[in-house]
Amino acid sequence: MNIVEAVKTLSDAEVISRKLIKNARGSTLYSDIWRFGINTALRISDLLSLTFDDVSGNKLTIKEGKTGKTRSIDLNSGAKAIIEARRKANPHHTYLFEVESNRAKGKPVSRISVANAFKAVGDEMSIQLGTHSMRKTRGWLMHSAGESIEMICKVLNHSSPAVTMAYIGLTQAEIDATYHEFVF
Template identity: 75%
Template sequence: MNVVEAVKTEGEAEVIARKLTKNARGNPLYADIWRFGVNTALRISDLLSLTFEDVAGDKLVIKESKTGKTRQIDLNSSAKRVVAERRQAHPDHTFLFQVDSNRSKGKAVSRVAVAGAFKAVGDELGIQLSTHSMRKTRGWLMYSGGVSIEKICRVLNHSSPAVTMAYIGLTQAEVDATYHEFVF
C-alpha cells in the first residue's frame, strides 16, 4: 500500500493549487477541488457528488457515503469563494465539480481524473499526493496550528484520537522532538 502524505504548510498547499491550475492549462477545476477539499475535509467520493444545491448556504449537511454518518460543515470564506466562482463560471452545471467533455457531459469529474491530476503534481514536487491528501492536509494544518487531536478527530469523523494521530502522519521524530522542545 502506498503511503499518502499530508501537505505540511499552507504555502505548500497553495503551491499545489497553482500547479494544478497550470498543469490543467489554466482550468481551475482540479485546484478548486483541492481548495474545497482541504477546507471541508470531505472524502473524495462525497466531494465529487456535491451539487450546487448542496452548497447553496453557509452550511453543508452531508451523509458520508463511507460511514453513513451525517456531518454538518460550516463553509468558510475560501470554500464559499470556490462555490461562487464555479457557479459564476458554470451556471448551467448541476454538480459543483462537473466536466464539460462530450463523453462526460452533465457528470461530475471522475475520481480517477482527480487522482491522476494530483499524482502528476505530487510527482513533480516529490511527494506522495493523492485524493486523500486533502483530508490529511486539513488535519495536519489544524494540528500544527494547535488544535487538539480530539477536535481534529471530530472534524475528520474518526472513531478515536489514535486513528487521527496515525492518519495525519504524526511521526516518531516529531514525538521525539518534544523531549527537546519542553525541557524543565
C-alpha cells in the first residue's frame, strides 16, 4: 500500500483543487470530490457511493463501509455548495459524483480514476497525494488550528488518538520543534 500525505496548508489544498480542474480540462468533478472529501472527512469508498438522496438537508448519516459504524455529519457551507452546484449541473444523476462517459453511465466515479487524478496533481507538486489525502488533510488542518487529537479522532471515527496521530502524519521533526517552543 502506498503511503499518502496530508496536505499541510489550506493554500496548498486550494492549489490542488485548481490543478484538478485544469488537468480535467475544466471539469470540476475531481476538484469537487477533493473539496467534499476535506469538508466531510469521509473515506473514499463512502464518499463515492453517496447519492443525491443521501445528501439532502443539513445532515448526512451513513453507515461506514469499512467499520460498519454509523456516522452523522453536519454538512458545512462548503459541502452544501458542492451538492447544490452538482445537483444543478447534473439533474439526471443519481450519484453525487457520477460518471458522464457512455461506458459507465449511471455509475459513480471509480476509486481508481480519483486516485489517478490525485496522483497526477501530487506528482506536479511533489506530494504523495492519494484518495486518503482528503481525510488526512482534514485531520491535519484541524490539528494545526489547535483542535484536540481526541476531537480529531472522533471526527475521523478512529478507534484511538494514537491511530489519529499516526494517520495525520505527525512527524518526529514536529515533535522535536515543541522542545524549542516551550522553554521554562
